[in-house]
Amino acid sequence: MHSDELKRGIARAPARAMLKGAGFSDADLARPLVGIANTWTEVTPCNIHLRGLAEAVKAGVRAAGGTPIEFNTIAVSDGITMGTDGMRGSLVSREVIADSIELFVMSHLLDGVVALSGCDKTLPGTVMALARLDVPGVMLYGGPTAPGEFEGRDVTIQDVFEAVGAHAAGRMTTERLTVLENRACPGAGACGGQYTANTMSVAITLLGLSPMGANEVAAEDPRKRDEARRTGELVMQLIARDVRPSQLLTRTAFDNAIAAVAATAGSTNAVLHLLAIAREVGVPLAIDDFDAIAARTPVLCDLKPGGRFTAVDMARAGGLRRLAGRMLDAGLLRDAATCTGRTLREEAADARGGEGPPVFRPVGDPIKPRGGFAILRGSLAPEGCVVKLAGHDRDRHTGPARVFDGEEAAFAAVQAQQIRPGDVVVIRYEGPRGGPGMREMLCVTAALVGQGLGDAIALVTDGRFSGATHGLMAGHVAPEAALGGPIALVRDGDRITFDVAARRLDVDADLEARRRDHPPAPRPPRYTRGVMAKYAVLVSSASEGAVTRAGRDREHTPGPAHAPGPSTQPSHGEASAAQQALGLRDAGNEVRVGTRLGDMSWLRARNDGFAVGTAPAIVEDANVVVVLVPDDEQAPVYWHAIEPGVEPHALLVTGRALALATGAFAPRGLDVVFVAARQAACRVAVHHEATGRALERAISYARAAFGLDVTIATTTLAAEVDAEIAELETRAGGAAALASYVEAATARMRYSHAPEEARLAYYEGLHELVEDRKRRAASDDRADGPTRGSP
Numbered sequence: 001m002h003s004d005e006l007k008r009g010i011a012r013a014p015a016r017a018m019l020k021g022a023g024f025s026d027a028d029l030a031r032p033l034v035g036i037a038n039t040w041t042e043v044t045p046c047n048i049h050l051r052g053l054a055e056a057v058k059a060g061v062r063a064a065g066g067t068p069i070e071f072n073t074i075a076v077s078d079g080i081t082m083g084t085d086g087m088r089g090s091l092v093s094r095e096v097i098a099d100s101i102e103l104f105v106m107s108h109l110l111d112g113v114v115a116l117s118g119c120d121k122t123l124p125g126t127v128m129a130l131a132r133l134d135v136p137g138v139m140l141y142g143g144p145t146a147p148g149e150f151e152g153r154d155v156t157i158q159d160v161f162e163a164v165g166a167h168a169a170g171r172m173t174t175e176r177l178t179v180l181e182n183r184a185c186p187g188a189g190a191c192g193g194q195y196t197a198n199t200m201s202v203a204i205t206l207l208g209l210s211p212m213g214a215n216e217v218a219a220e221d222p223r224k225r226d227e228a229r230r231t232g233e234l235v236m237q238l239i240a241r242d243v244r245p246s247q248l249l250t251r252t253a254f255d256n257a258i259a260a261v262a263a264t265a266g267s268t269n270a271v272l273h274l275l276a277i278a279r280e281v282g283v284p285l286a287i288d289d290f291d292a293i294a295a296r297t298p299v300l301c302d303l304k305p306g307g308r309f310t311a312v313d314m315a316r317a318g319g320l321r322r323l324a325g326r327m328l329d330a331g332l333l334r335d336a337a338t339c340t341g342r343t344l345r346e347e348a349a350d351a352r353g354g355e356g357p358p359v360f361r362p363v364g365d366p367i368k369p370r371g372g373f374a375i376l377r378g379s380l381a382p383e384g385c386v387v388k389l390a391g392h393d394r395d396r397h398t399g400p401a402r403v404f405d406g407e408e409a410a411f412a413a414v415q416a417q418q419i420r421p422g423d424v425v426v427i428r429y430e431g432p433r434g435g436p437g438m439r440e441m442l443c444v445t446a447a448l449v450g451q452g453l454g455d456a457i458a459l460v461t462d463g464r465f466s467g468a469t470h471g472l473m474a475g476h477v478a479p480e481a482a483l484g485g486p487i488a489l490v491r492d493g494d495r496i497t498f499d500v501a502a503r504r505l506d507v508d509a510d511l512e513a514r515r516r517d518h519p520p521a522p523r524p525p526r527y528t529r530g531v532m533a534k535y536a537v538l539v540s541s542a543s544e545g546a547v548t549r550a551g552r553d554r555e556h557t558p559g560p561a562h563a564p565g566p567s568t569q570p571s572h573g574e575a576s577a578a579q580q581a582l583g584l585r586d587a588g589n590e591v592r593v594g595t596r597l598g599d600m601s602w603l604r605a606r607n608d609g610f611a612v613g614t615a616p617a618i619v620e621d622a623n624v625v626v627v628l629v630p631d632d633e634q635a636p637v638y639w640h641a642i643e644p645g646v647e648p649h650a651l652l653v654t655g656r657a658l659a660l661a662t663g664a665f666a667p668r669g670l671d672v673v674f675v676a677a678r679q680a681a682c683r684v685a686v687h688h689e690a691t692g693r694a695l696e697r698a699i700s701y702a703r704a705a706f707g708l709d710v711t712i713a714t715t716t717l718a719a720e721v722d723a724e725i726a727e728l729e730t731r732a733g734g735a736a737a738l739a740s741y742v743e744a745a746t747a748r749m750r751y752s753h754a755p756e757e758a759r760l761a762y763y764e765g766l767h768e769l770v771e772d773r774k775r776r777a778a779s780d781d782r783a784d785g786p787t788r789g790s791p
Contacts, residue, residue, distance in 0.1 A: 001032055001033075001111050002109055002110070002111050002135065003032065003033040003108075003109045003110060003111050005109050006033075006108065006109040007019070007029045007033075016029060024067065028067040029067070031065055031066050031067045032065070032066045032067065032111040032112060032236070032239050033066070033067050033069055033108070033109075033110050033111050034061045034066045034067065034068050034069065034110065034111060034112045034113065034114065034232075034235055034236070034239070035068075035069055035070075035071060035101075035104065035105050035108070035110040035112070035113045035114070036054050036057055036058060036061075036068050036069065036070040036071070036113075036114050036116065037071060037073060037101045037104070037105075037113055037114070037115040037116065037126060037129070038050055038051070038054050038070055038071065038072050038073070038116045039072070039073055039074070039075040039097065039115075039116060039117050039118060039119075039122040039125075039126065040054070040072060040075075040116070041074070041075045041077075043075075043077055043080065044075065044077035044079070044080060044118070044119050045145060045185055045187065045188050045189060045190075045219075046075070046077065046079075046118035046119035046120075046122075046142065046145075046188075046189065046190040046191070046197065047075045047117075047118035047119055047122065047142060048188050049142060049188040049189070049219055049220070050116045050118060050142050052225070053116055053140070053142060053224065053225065053228040054070050054116060054228075056225040056226075056228035056229045056232070057114050057116070057140065057228045057229065057231055057232040058070065058232060059229055059232065060228070060229035060230060060231060060232020060233040060234075060236075061114070061232040061233070061235065061236060062232075063229075063232070063233060064232065064233040064236035064237070065236060066111075066112070066232075066235075066236045066239070068232070069108070069110065071104050073096070073097050073100040073101055073104075073125075074093055074096060074097060074100070075093070075097075075118065075119050075121075075122050076089050076090045076092075076093040076119070076121060077119050078090050078119060078120045078121070078196070078440060078466065079119075079157050079191060082161075082440060082442050082443055082466070083407065083408075083411065083442075083443035087437070087439040087440065088435050088436060088437030088439055088532060089437060089531075089532070090120070090121055090437065090439070090440070091121065091272075091432070091437050091438045091464070091546060092436075092437050092531060092532065092535045093121045093122075093125065094121040094124055094125040094128070094273075094276070095125070095535070095547070095548050096125075096531070097121065097122060097125030097126060097128075097129070098125045098126070098128035098129040098132065098280075099129075101113070101115065101125075101126060101129035101130075101133075102129050102132050102133055105129070105133050105135065106133065110135065111135065111136070111239050112135055112136040112137055112235045112236070112238060112239045113129075113130060113133065113135060113136075113137035113138075113235070114137065114138055114139075114140060114231055114232060114235050115127070115129065115130060115137065115138070115139045115140070116139075116140055116142065117139060117140070117141050117142065118141070118142040118189075118190055118197070118219075119190060119197060120190075120195075120196040120197050120200070120269065123139065123141060123196075123197060123200040123201065123204060123273075124200055124272075124273035124276060124277060126139050127139050127204055127207070127209055127277055128276055128277055128280050130209060130245045131245050131246070131249055131277055131280035131281040132280045133245075134244045134245055134246050134281075135244065136235060136238035136239045136241075136242065136243055136244055137209075137235065137238070137245060138209055138210060138211065138231055138234060138235055138238065138339050139204055139209050139210050140210065140211075140214060140215070140227070140228060140231045141190075141197070141201040141204075141210065141214075141215035142188075142189065142190065142219050142224075143189050143190070143215065143216070143217050143218050143219040143221070143224055144189050144190050144191070144192045144197070144198055144216075144218055144219065144310065144311035144312055145185060145186065145187060145188060145189030145190060145191065145192050145218070145219055145220075146186055146187065146189065146192065146218060146220065146312055147186075147192050147310045147312065148183040148184040148185060148186050149183060149186075150179065150180050150183050150184070154310060155180065155183065155184050156184060156191055156192045156193050156304060156310065157184055157185060157191045157192075158191070158193055158195070158304060158305050158446065159180060159184060160177075160180055160181055160184045161442055161443065161446030161447075161450075162446045162447075162449050162450040163176075163177050163180055163450060164177070164443070164446065164447055164450060165414065165415075165446060165447030165448060165449060165450025165451045166450035166451065167450070168414070168415045168417070168447065168450070168451065169417065169450065169451040169452065171450070171451075171452070172450075187219070187220050188219040188220055189218060189219030189220060190219070192304070192310040192311055192312060193303060193304030193305050193310055193311065194264050194265060194266050194267070194301070194303035194304060194305070194307075194311065194314075195267055195304075195305065195466065196267040196269045196270075196466065198266075198311040199261055199264065199266030199267040199269070199270050200267075200269075200270060200273060201215040201216065201311075202215075202257075202260050202261065202264055202266065202320060203257040203258075203260060203261055203266070203270055203273075203274060204257070205320055206253065206256045206257040206259075206260045206320075206324070206333075206344070207248065207249060207253045207254065207256075207257050207277070208248035208249070208253050208336060208337055208338040208339055208344075209245060209248060209249070209339055210339070211227075211230070211231060211234060211338070211339060211340050212320060212321060212324075212338060212340065212344075212347040212348075212350075213227075213319060213320065213321060213347075213350075214227040214230070214231060215320075216311065216314065216315040216319050216320060217315065218311075218312050218315070234339065234340065237341065238339060241341070243339070243341075245281065246281055247337070248336075248337055248338065248339060249277070249278075249281045249283060250283065250336065250337075251283050251284070251285075251744070252334050252336050253336050254274060254277075254278055254283055254285055255289075255293060255334065256333045256334060256336060256344070257270075257274060258270075258274060258289070258290055258293045258294070259293050259297045259327065259332055259333055259371075260320075260323070260324075260327070260333070261274075261371070261372075261373075262293060262294040262297040262299070262370075262371025262372055262373065263297050263298065263299060263300045263301060263323065263327060263332065263371065264299075264300075264301040264303055264323070264372070265299045265301065265303060265306055265307065265367075265368075265371070265372030265389075265390035265391075266372060267465075267466070268373050268386045268388055268464070268465055268469075268475060268476070269464060269465070269466075271287060271290050271373070271386050271476065271545075272464070272476070272542065272545050272546055273545070274290075274545075275287070275544060275545030275547075276545035276546070276547045278545075279544075279545060279547055284741060284744060287375050287384050287386070287543050288375060288384075290373070290375055290386075291374055291375035291503065293371070294370060294371030294372070294373055294374060295370050295371070295374075296332075296370075297327075297332055297370065297371045298332075298363065298366030298367070298368060298369050298370065298371070299361075299366055299367040299368040299370075299371060299372055299390065300323065300326065300327070300360055300361050300362075300363065300366055300367065301314065301323065301359055301360060301361070301367075302358065302359055302360075302361065302367060303359065305390065305391055305469065305470040306372070306390030306391025306392070306470045307367070307390075307391070308357075309357055309359045313356060313357045313359050314359045315356075316355070316356030316357065317355075317356035317357055317358070317359040317360060318351050318352065318356070318360065319351070321347060321348050321350055321351035321352075322348075322351040322360060323360060324344060324347070324348040324351075325345075325348035325349065325351050326360065326362075326363060327363075328344065328345055328348055329363075330363040332363070368389065368390075370389070371389070372388065372389050372390035373386055373387065373388055373389055373390075374386075374387050374389060374500055374503060375387075375503065376474060376498070376499075376500070376503050376504060376505040377503060377504065377505070378504040378505040378506040379486060379505075379506045379507055379511065380460065380477065380486050380487060380490070380496065380505045380506055380507045381474070381477045381478060381486070381487075381505045382478075382479070382485075382486065383478035383479055383485075383541060383543045384476070384478055384543045385460075385474045385475060385476050385477040385478065385505055386474065386475055386476045387472070387473065387474045387475075387498065387500060387505070388465060388469060388470065388471070388472075388473050388475075389500065390470055391470030391471065392454070392455060392470065392471055392472060394455070394472045394498075394500075395498075395499070395500035395501055396497075396498060396499050396500065396501070397424070397458045397472055397497070397498045398495055398496070398497040398498075399422040399423050399424045399457070399458065399495070399496065400422070400423060400424065400492070400493050400494070400495060400496075401423075401424050401426050401490050401491065401492055401493060401494040401495075401496050401507070402418075402419060402423045402424065402425050402426065402492060403426045403428070403490055403491060403492050404425070404426065404427050404428070405428060405429050406427070406428075406429055406430065407427055407430060407439055407441055407443065407444060407463070410425060410427045410441075410444050411443050411444050411447065414444055414447045414448055414451070415447065417451065419448065419451075419453060419457060420457075421453065421456035421457065422456065422457065423457050423458075424457065424458045424459070424460060424496040424498075425444070425448075425457060425458070425459040425460070426459075426460045426461070426487065426490055426496070427441060427444065427459070427460070427461040427462075427463060428461065428462055428480075428481035428487045428488060428490075429462070429480075429481045429482055429488075429523070430461055430462055430463030430480075431462035431463065431477075431478075431480025431481060431482055431483075431542060432480065432539040432540070432541070432542055432546040433480060433482045433483060433536050433539055434462065434480050434481055434482025434483070434523070435463065435526075436526065436527065436532055436535055436536035436539065437532065437535065438462075438463050438464050438542065438546055439463050439464065440463065440464045440465055440466040440469075441459070441461055441463050441464070441465055441466075441469070441473075441475070442465065442466035442469055444459070445459060445465065445466075445469040445470075445471060445473060446469070448471070449470070449471060454470070454471045455471070457471075457472075458471075458472040458473070458474070458496070458498055459471070459472070459473045459474070460473075460474045460477060460487070460496065460505070461473075461474070461475050461477060462475075462476070462477040462478070462480035462481055462482075462485065462487055462542070463475060464476065464542075472498060474498065474505055476542040476543070477505075477542075478541045478542050478543040479541065480541070480542065481520075482523060483541075484515075484519075484520055486507070486511050488520040489509075489511045489514045489515060489520065490507055490509070490511075491509070494507050494508065494509045495507070495508040495509075496508075512614065515614075516613070516617070522606070535548065577626075577628040578605070578608070580626065580628065580705040580706070581593060581605070581608075581610060582608070583704065583705045583706060583707065584704050584705050585610070587703075587704040587705075589704060591610055591611075592610065592611045592612070592613065592618040592622070593605040593610045593611070593612050593613075593618065594612070594613055594614055594615035594616075594617065594618040594619070594641070595612065595615075614641070615637060615640075615641030615642060616640075616641045616642075616644065616645055619641065619642050619645050619646050620645050620647075621647060622646070622647060622650060623647065623650055623651065624650065624651045624652075624653065624697075624701060625642055625646060625650055625651070625652050625653070626653040626654070626701075627642070627652065627653070627654045627659075628654070628655060631656050631658050631659045631662075631664075631762060631766075632762040632763065632766075634654060634656065634659035634664040634665075634762075635659070635662075635663070635664040635665070635761060635762055638664055638665050643666070643668075646670065648669045648670075649669060649670065649671070649690060649691055650670055650671075651670070651671045651673065651694075651697045651698070651701065652665060652667070652670045652671065652672045652673070653673055653674075653675050653698070653701055654672075654673075654674060654675075655674070655675060655676040656674075656676075656724070657674055657676075657685070657717050657720035657721045657723075657724055658721060658724050658725070658766060658769070659762070660672070660674060660687045660717055661717060661721045661765065661769060662761065662762045662764075662765030662766055662769070663761060663765055664762065665687075665688075667687075667688035667690060669690050670688065670690055671686075671688065671689065671690050671691050671693070671694035671697055671698075672686075672687040672688040672694075673685065673686050673687060673694055673695075673697070673698035673701070674686075674687060674698075674715075674717060674720060675698055675701055675702050675705070676720075677702075677706050677710070678723075680711065681710070681711040681712070681713040682702040682706050682710045682711065682712050682713065683713050683714075683715045683720065684698045684699055684702055684712055684713070684714055684715065685698075685714065685715045685716055685717050685720060686698065687717060695714070699712055721769060722773065725738075725769060725770060725773055735770075735773070735774060735777070738770060739770050739771070739774060742763065742766050742767045742770050743767060746760075746763040746764055746766075746767045
């Protein structure tokens with residue numbers, strides 16, 4: 001047992017003494033130690049009943065021969081904090097939950113974990129921890145609340161938020177609003193529609209980390225404790241079989257989870273959370289994958305917020321088993337392993353019910369032919385955004401921008417009835433870093449719906465949406481305003497166009513001219529100490545899941561248009577772009593820095609005193625152009641930003657041999673060289689000779705960038721390509737793993753919506769290089785074969 005290191009042997013007597021002081025016996029300590037990670041809190045109905053469920057889980061663990069150890073972590077209520085500064089802590093709490101569970105389980109060497117969750121961020125937070133720890137474990141969701149009753153109809157918290165807008169418009173009296181407020185949440189359990197908690201409950205079950213059928217049992221249903229006890233017994237089976245999350249969290253499982261979110265028209269927050277979980281387990285997943293899966297998955301469930309029914313109704317109608325069976329039969333899901341030891345298809349075969357309300361639609365007669373969300377790109381969201389498609393039939397809208405710096409200003413305008421039909425409401429500086437915390441805009445969106453404007457306006461934000469939001473709304477816009485993204489340059493009156501069919505979100509304005517003439521000034525941080533300040537420094541783009549990263553991982557973040565996987569960035573021994581720029585300037589050169597819009601390096605370079613602009617602008621008149629971006633971005637950067645304006649006979653420098661070997665550049669009169677500081681030397685090679693002085697110029701550049709005393713080592717591109725592929729193999733976990741990743745990435749690029757040819761060419765070239773290396777290795781093995789074992 002993993003816990004033996006903590007509790008066995010003479011040297012562990014002090015640890016045993018303390019455990020016995022806490023009430024554990026020798027018999028207890030002889031059994032596997034199972035952590036019960038509880039997100040119980042008294043502040044929200046979503047989690048208030050989890051103490052009782054924990055007791056049932058512990059009883060199941062004991063009955064199956066284990067020793068349960070309950071511990072607590074935090075929960076932040078989205079519904080309660082919505083529209084306040086407190087909401088900034090919601091997404092941050094996901095990271096804190098994952099970190100705290102990781103710390104407790106890692107520190108106490110536990111053998112397994114059952115995580116109990118309720119409110120929105122507790123579901124992905126607990127599962128991120130399970131994925132990160134990779135010890136046998138499951139997640140049990142506390143379940144949905146029953147709907148409230150108001151004026152003869154079922155209601156949820158969504159109705160209360162929308163009633164606030166109706167009240168402001170004079171469509172609801174204070175007395176009726178108070179009655180609704182008192183009846184919307186009748187007891188324990190998470191918000192009843194297909195909002196974020198119930199969406200993630202479905203997704204995590206399809207990931208295989210929750211037992212099928214357990215999560216959907218309502219919080220106050222007496223059967224919930226039975227499910228909790230069985231979950232405690234189940235984790236002991238996982239420990240006995242040594243089944244770990246990494247064995248269940250496959251790419252197939254993630255594809256299935258995304259498809260289930262699309263089919264249920266679930267919350268767009270699932271994009272953030274599934275990206276984050278995938279990153280913890282190292283599964284390549286990018287936002288474009290969500291669009292591809294949603295495009296082929298119809299909406300099959302008539303659920304709130306866009307539909308009529310609640311999560312409790314879905315369970316009565318046959319639940320997730322019935323939906324999964326229908327989707328498997330239609331080829332919308334693929335069979336996969338689950339934590340119960342049974343496959344997804346075996347679990348779906350046990351579907352019962354069907355006597356409940358008509359929640360499910362046949363695959364041949366769906367509510368919508370494509371899933372409940374889409375990924376858009378365009379001049380307003382070059383790194384992507386998520387648009388909600390549930391609850392409306394609009395796929396195009398053009399209107400004037402109404403721009404607000406923050407949610408409060410937008411909500412005040414809505415309450416003052418200053419928003420008109422046709423407007424596009426823009427709420428910015430609410431992103432992961434700029435908020436910080438990426439608040440949900442439910443107060444604004446619900447108030448607009450309550451005023452009858454839901455079908456007449458559109459909304460764009462670098463913040464998030466609640467699962468209860470519906471209407472034509474684009475969130476997670478990246479790059480965010482705080483990083484200088486295009487959304488920071490939009491002005492009142494600019495014409496913004498949603499074109500869902502073309503997957504575009506564009507603004508009819510010359511944003512580049514505005515950036516050049518009136519660049520947005522960096523905003524001082526909202527927080528300078530504490531958890532929010534730390535989060536703002538560490539958090540990544542929404543297009544990558546808004547995960548927190550440490551150290552070098554923050555500096556070299558792959559762009560969202562390509563799948564994560566083995567990093568093609570420089571290793572720790574290589575000098576960063578910032579170091580090279582500083583070295584060149586210190587050597588007396590004029591240095592201009594070009595970055596992607598919204599890249600953090602834009603602000604960093606400006607703070608370091610460099611002239612900063614877009615790549616096409618800084619290339620003009622340059623004698624030397626240095627390309628220090630990820631391998632698969634080098635060709636797009638060259639063709640779109642460098643080649644049209646580069647000076648004849650300029651020196652083009654890159655530190656990545658793979659970019660050169662895959663045909664990133666067509667030199668056309670340029671000296672093209674490889675220069676990289678590796679292994680205590682600066683390695684230099686010539687790719688294309690135009691002036692007869694390419695090697696001399698490369699060495700001069702190396703000494704300027706890395707210091708006059710740097711050791712220069714001439715090399716060949718072939719040698720450097722082999723070295724870089726070998727490094728990628730190490731990071732990927734072997735040659736086979738790298739080959740599999742590259743093959744998948746190539747296929748994903750080839751069949752993605754509107755693939756970028758230059759990036760696709762990189763992956764196709766890398767695939768050929770990897771395959772060639774495999775063939776050479778196999779040939780070497782065959783050549784060595786006869787001599788092995790000879791005297």
